[in-house]
Each structure stands twice: as structure tokens, then as C-alpha cells.
Amino acid sequence: MQADLFIDNAFGPATDGRRFPTIDPATEETICDVARGSAVDIDRAVRAADLAMRGPWREVTPQERGRLLGVLADRIAADRNEIARLETLDVGKPLKDSLGDVDGVVATLRYNAGAADKLQGETVPLGTKVIDFTLLEPLGVTAHIVPWNFPLGMAMRSMAPALAAGCTCVLKPAEQSPLSALRMAEHVAAAGFPPGVINIVPGFGEDAGAALVAHPLVRGITFTGSVETGRKILAGAAAGIRPTVLELGGKNPMIVFPDADIGRAVDDATMASFENAGQVCSSSSRYLLHPRIRDEFLDRLRVKAAKLSIGPGIDNHDLGPIVSREQYDKVTGYILGGQADGGRLRCGGRRPPHLQKGYFIEPTIIDRVAAEAVVAREEIFGPVGIALDITDENAAIELANSLSYGLCAGVYTSDISRALMVAGRLEVGSVWINGWWLGGVQAPTGGIKHSGIGRERGMMGVRNYVQVKNIAVRL
Ligand code: ADP
Numbered sequence: 001m002q003a004d005l006f007i008d009n010a011f012g013p014a015t016d017g018r019r020f021p022t023i024d025p026a027t028e029e030t031i032c033d034v035a036r037g038s039a040v041d042i043d044r045a046v047r048a049a050d051l052a053m054r055g056p057w058r059e060v061t062p063q064e065r066g067r068l069l070g071v072l073a074d075r076i077a078a079d080r081n082e083i084a085r086l087e088t089l090d091v092g093k094p095l096k097d098s099l100g101d102v103d104g105v106v107a108t109l110r111y112n113a114g115a116a117d118k119l120q121g122e123t124v125p126l127g128t129k130v131i132d133f134t135l136l137e138p139l140g141v142t143a144h145i146v147p148w149n150f151p152l153g154m155a156m157r158s159m160a161p162a163l164a165a166g167c168t169c170v171l172k173p174a175e176q177s178p179l180s181a182l183r184m185a186e187h188v189a190a191a192g193f194p195p196g197v198i199n200i201v202p203g204f205g206e207d208a209g210a211a212l213v214a215h216p217l218v219r220g221i222t223f224t225g226s227v228e229t230g231r232k233i234l235a236g237a238a239a240g241i242r243p244t245v246l247e248l249g250g251k252n253p254m255i256v257f258p259d260a261d262i263g264r265a266v267d268d269a270t271m272a273s274f275e276n277a278g279q280v281c282s283s284s285s286r287y288l289l290h291p292r293i294r295d296e297f298l299d300r301l302r303v304k305a306a307k308l309s310i311g312p313g314i315d316n317h318d319l320g321p322i323v324s325r326e327q328y329d330k331v332t333g334y335i336l337g338g339q340a341d342g343g344r345l346r347c348g349g350r351r352p353p354h355l356q357k358g359y360f361i362e363p364t365i366i367d368r369v370a371a372e373a374v375v376a377r378e379e380i381f382g383p384v385g386i387a388l389d390i391t392d393e394n395a396a397i398e399l400a401n402s403l404s405y406g407l408c409a410g411v412y413t414s415d416i417s418r419a420l421m422v423a424g425r426l427e428v429g430s431v432w433i434n435g436w437w438l439g440g441v442q443a444p445t446g447g448i449k450h451s452g453i454g455r456e457r458g459m460m461g462v463r464n465y466v467q468v469k470n471i472a473v474r475l
Contacts, residue, residue, distance in 0.1 A: 001086070003034040003178070005041055005202065006185035008048040009195040015040045020204070022178060025092040025321040026312035026358040034178050037203035039211035042170070045199040049141040049168035050217045052196030057168055060194070066116030068192050069163060073109035075187040076102065083152065086179040088313040091148055092320035092359070093276050095313055104441070105156045105184075108457075111441040112160035115462045119165060124470070131473045136466040138166030139243070140219035143212045145205075145233065147225045148174035148323050149279045155181050157456055158222040158245070158464075159198065165465035167220070170199045172209050174225075176323050178202035205229060213237060220465060221245070224281075227379075227404075227450050234453075245454035245464050247281065247446055249379040250407030253400040254284040254436070255390065255422065258292040260412035264434060266300040268410065269385065272436040274308060274363045277319050278383035279327070282408045282445075284436055285380060287387045288396050298367060298387055302347045305363035310352050321359040322382055328359035331382030335364055338375030338386070344368040348383070377403055393422055401427045406449035410436050429455065 003022075004011040012035075013019075019033040037045075060068070076083065083105075084098035093101075121134035142162045146154040151173055159169045173181045181200050188198045201208055213221060213236035222245040223233045230248040237244040254272070256265045272284035289297055313320035322328040335349050348364030367387035369376050376386050390396040400409055408430040411419050416433075423431040429447045432438045439445055444455035454464060 001032060001179070002182045002186060003032050004182070005035045005037050005045070006182060006188070006198075006200040007041070007045045008199070009189040009193070011185070014038060015044070020175065022090055022176070023324065024089050025323050026314065028325075028357055028359075031089050031179070034182075034202050037172070037201035037208040039207060041201050041203070042172075042208055042211040042215060045170045045201050046141055046212070046215045046217050048196035049170050049199055052194055053138075053140050053168045056194040057166070057197050062117040062119065062166070065164060065166060066113040069109050069113035069116065069160060072187060072191040072193070073106045073113065075191055076109065076184060077106045079183070079187065083180050083183050085314070086183050087151060087177075088320070090177045090179045091151060091323050092313045094318065094320050095316045097276060098313070101150055101153045105152050108153075108156045108160050108441050112164040112462065115161070115459060116164040119462065119466060121468070126472070129475055131475060133471055135469045135471065137469050139465050139467055140167060141217050142167045142169055142220040142222065142465060143215070143218045144169055144171045145209050145212065145221070145223045145225070146171070146173060148177035149276060149281075151177035152180040152184055154224050157461070161456075161462040162220075162222075162465040163197070165462050167465045168197045170201060170212060170218070172212050173200065173202050175202070175204050210236060214239065216240060218242060222456070222464070223247070230452070243464075245446075245456065246452040247456060248450060248452045249381075249405060250281050250283075250447060250451050251285055251377065251379050251403050251405045252282060252408045252410075252428075253286045253288050254410040255288045255396045255400060255412065256290065256293060256297055257413040257415070257418065258290045259414045260293070261414065261434065262293055262297055262300065265412040266297060266304060268436040269301050270304040270308070272410075273385040274305065274319055274383045277322055277361065279323060279381050282430070282437065284410060285385060286376065287385055288390045288399055289387055290391070291389055294387065294389065298346055298365060301385070302365060305347055305365065308363055310360055310362065311355065312358065319360075319363065319383060322361055323359070325359060327381065328361065331361055331380055331384065334375050334378070334380045334382070335366070335384060338366045338369055338373060341369060341373040341375060343373065343375060343386075346387075371399060371402070379405065393418060397422060397425045404450040405447070407447035407451035408432070
């Protein structure tokens with residue numbers, strides 16, 4: 001297994017030789033020691049990306065860029081089992097989910113492979129004396145800083161469109177989860193990418209991450225992670241006036257009206273609150289329930305949650321562990337705080353008795369808590385759903401919009417007019433009606449307010465990586 005930096009199509013140690021352990025959260029044991037990139041290594045990687053940008057990569061046609069992305073997709077698909085295994089060891093998620101994530105990576109690469117030769121400018125009518133047209137040019141070297149919940153998925157969500165657009169990339173994986181990206185790197189040269197086009201520097205946020213954001217040769221930054229870190233990245237990007245795409249947290253409401261298909265809403269809540277042990281920015285973490293269906297919804301959800309199996313991801317349980325000790329302590333802190341604030345535990349709330357090692361937490365539902373309570377307002381990032389009451393559409397909209405987050409929401413009702421009226425008034429980047437996670441690689445995703453800036457995926461995602469040059473010719 002490669003656990004070194006990947007720069008200029010070659011693996012190697014950090015310049016200062018430092019390494020850090022990556023931990024299996026199911027066993028709390030070290031999987032391996034990974035090269036820890038510093039500002040010096042970031043500088044090497046960015047310079048390699050800049051040289052590639054000015055040299056060989058610039059000469060590669062859009063169609064050929066698409067072909068290379070397609071070859072990388074094929075190679076990753078062929079290596080699906082090993083990449084998924086490493087992902088599961090590194091972050092704890094069930095193997096079936098890691099396999100699904102790799103399929104998502106392949107789909108993302110294929111979508112963007114197809115987009116590479118479809119980035120067209122326009123002609124602008126200025127009369128008979130001037131011909132005016134636009135070119136869509138790649139931004140240049142782009143920085144990609146990603147979290148640990150979908151390590152390779154998040155990396156490819158932004159790198160694939162950046163590469164399609166003709167940019168070069170430096171990726172800083174999260175310190176909790178560097179292995180799948182390094183495994184992917186083993187395919188880069190074989191797929192035919194010139195040296196320097198894709199570079200990966202594992203390391204920590206405060207040194208490698210901050211150095212990448214501050215590097216003067218970086219022309220665009222894409223970050224997925226917490227609001228707090230997003231704020232720092234935006235401040236760092238401001239110094240260099242760099243375009244920045246941010247996808248940050250969420251506290252996403254699932255609004256269930258009395259005329260909804262409750263069975264469907266419960267099925268969706270089971271998936272959307274507990275998949276990846278709730279460590280998803282777009283998970284459903286607030287149920288806004290009409291009192292007429294509240295008890296039925298929560299009782300049915302509790303029964304379904306109790307049936308979910310918990311254990312090491314490698315054994316393919318429904319829920320794996322939380323990614324790290326730090327996150328485990330944070331999530332359990334929220335659960336205790338919610339109860340101290342008067343919330344009632346409908347289920348879960350503790351470590352499963354049969355698992356004394358690893359960062360496991362049972363699926364948890366808390367109700368009867370005030371909408372102002374911390375647990376009802378802050379992103380928990382664990383398998384925890386919070387139930388709140390609503391009386392009508394206006395109350396639902398007001399409560400949904402009352403937080404600084406604005407990532408996504410779900411509306412459950414059999415009345416399409418009500419669904420679309422509510423959807424139109426929700427302050428979020430995505431609304432799903434009678435479903436959850438209905439998007440795909442083709443549909444834009446992202447947040448408003450503190451949940452982020454910009455959209456990823458789809459053709460909007462590719463356009464993050466081009467700049468418009470206007471050319472005018474006097475005739
Ligand atoms: P988490 O997702 O664990 O809540 P973060 O949002 O801090 O935490 O982490 C997401 C990514 O941001 C990780 O790759 C992390 O190393 C990186 N990161 C953390 N702090 C900084 C920083 N100051 N500058 C750049 N990157 C950072």
C-alpha cells in the first residue's frame with residue numbers, strides 16, 4: 001500500500017521525513033503511517049502542477065482530456081474492491097457503502113469525461129465592425145481540500161470537473177482518511193496523465209491545508225468541510241483574491257405533513273439520518289413533524305433504527321463507527337447536552353453494549369426538545385435525529401429557515417401545490433420532495449447562508465474551473 005506523497009506522478013516521503021498514523025476507527029488501531037506533507041511539500045506539488053499547466057497539459061486537447069478521465073474511471077472501476085476496502089478501514093463505513101462510493105467516483109469521472117469537450121464560449125453581436133467572442137479557459141492550478149466522510153468521493157467531485165476543464169490539481173485529503181486517494185494515485189500515470197496534473201499531499205489542515213490555500217500559484221480553491229474551517233479558507237483566499245467554492249455543514253430539515261406517505265418518510269429518515277453513521281453534510285438531522293403524525297413517525301422510525309446492525313464496516317453492518325475519538329466525543333456530548341436541555345431519548349444514545357472498542361454510537365432519536373436547544377440548532381454529524389413540532393406550512397418554513405445553515409431539505413406531502421410552495425420558500429440549495437438524496441452527478445448541489453458558496457456537480461460544477469476571456473476583433 002502506498003502511503004507517501006504523490007507529486008509529479010511519483011510517490012515519495014515528506015521532505016522533512018515526518019509521518020502520521022491513520023487509525024481504523026472500528027479497532028482504534030493504526031493501519032499505517034502516512035507521509036505528512038508540510039508547506040515545503042505543498043510548494044513542490046503546486047509548482048509541479050503549475051509547470052504541467054504551462055507545459056504538457058495545456059497541449060492536451062479537450063477530447064483527449066475526456067479520454068484520459070475515462071481511462072482513469074475504468075481503472076478505478078477495476079480496482080473497486082481494494083479502494084473500497086481501504087476506505088472502510090480508514091473511515092469505518094460499511095463495505096457496501098464504500099463500494100457504492102467507488103461507483104459514484106466512477107460515475108463522476110465518466111460524467112466529467114463527457115463534459116471535457118463541451119465547454120463552449122459564445123459569439124457576442126457587436127454590429128458589423130467588430131467580431132466578439134468568448135473563450136472558456138481553465139483557471140490554472142486548483143486546490144482541493146476535502147473531509148473524511150466520503151474521502152475519494154469528495155476529492156473526485158471537484159477534481160474530475162477541474163481536470164475536465166483543463167486545470168491541474170493539488171489535493172489535500174483529510175488527515176483521518178488519506179488512503180483511498182493514494183490508492184487512486186497509483187492509476188494516474190498508467191491512465192496517461194502527464195506528471196504534475198494530479199498531485200496529492202496528505203497532511204494536516206493547519207500546515208499543509210493552510211499552505212495550499214495561501215500559495216500564490218493556486219488559482220482556485222474548492223473546500224468541503226466545517227463552517228469554521230470554511231471561514232478560515234475564505235479568509236486565506238481573500239488575500240490572493242482567489243475564487244473559492246465552499247460546501248459546508250447543514251442541519252437539514254425533513255418536513256413531514258399529515259397527508260404524507262409516512263412509510264416512505266420513515267424509510268427515508270432511516271437511510272438519511274443513519275447512513276454513514278450520520279456523518280453526511282446532507283443527512284436529515286431535524287424532523288419537523290405535524291403533531292397528527294409525530295408519534296406514528298417516531299415509533300416507526302424507532303423500530304427501524306433498532307433493526308440496524310452496528311459493527312466494523314469491514315463486516316458490512318448497517319452502521320460503522322464514528323470516524324475518530326474526537327468526533328465520537330463531540331457526538332456523545334451533543335446527545336448528553338440534548339437530554340440535559342430537556343430532550344427525551346426515543347432510542348439509542350449510547351455505545352452498543354457488545355462493542356467495547358471502536359467509536360460506535362447507536363442510532364439515536366431525541367424529541368421533546370425546544371427548537372432553541374443547541375442540539376436542535378447545531379450540526380451533530382453523527383447518527384442523531386432531532387424531532388420538532390410544526391403546526392402548518394408557515395411554521396414549518398419559519399423553523400426550517402431559522403438557522404444559519406441552508407444546505408438541503410425534504411418535504412413530504414401528497415399535495416403537490418403545498419410541496420412546491422414550501423420548496424420555493426425554503427432557504428436551501430436543494431429541496432427533495434417525497435424523497436431524500438434524489439440528486440446525482442448531473443444535478444447541482446451546494447448551500448446558501450453558512451452552508452456554502454457555489455454549486456458542484458453537473459455542468460455548473462465544471463464551470464467552476466473556467467474563466468471567460470473575451471476577444472474582440474476590429475474588422
Ligand atoms: P471536519 O470535516 O473534520 O469537521 P474540517 O472542516 O476542519 O473538519 O476539515 C476538512 C478539511 O479541511 C480537512 O482536510 C482538514 O485537514 C482541512 N483543514 C482544517 N483546517 C484547515 C485550515 N486552517 N486550512 C486549510 N485546510 C484546513
